[in-house]
Amino acid sequence: MPFYNWNVVPREEVSPGIRRGIIKGDRIMLVLWELEPGTEISLHKHPHEQITHVIEGKVEFKVGEETKILGPGDVCYIPYQSNMEHGAKVVGNENFIALDIFHPIREDFLKKR
DSSP, rough: OOOOOTTTTTTEETTEEEEEEEEEESEEEEEEEEEETTTTEEEEOOSSSSEEEEEEEEEEEETEEEEEEOTOEEEEEEOTTTOOOEEEEEESSEEEEEEEEEEEEEEEEHHHH
């Protein structure tokens, strides 16, 4: 299917306060994240290349030894096969919405569906 609309892409609750919608192609994946205030994504690492684009809200994002508050329009890049440890915590009272692009596809995300 060549066309999608995030308003109708199903969301799954990954854990309390964390929901995601997934669109995947043959070698690339988009994940729309919706996180409630105060929610954390614990430090983790994976070999996938990742680009995170913040759409709404603010998050304290840690990548390797660097930490930065990101807001709407900010982008974070995690290189392919770097296994760079990273995590995030929503700051403020707003929901946080971001779009992740992964290459290759996060097969582990698909197994939980």
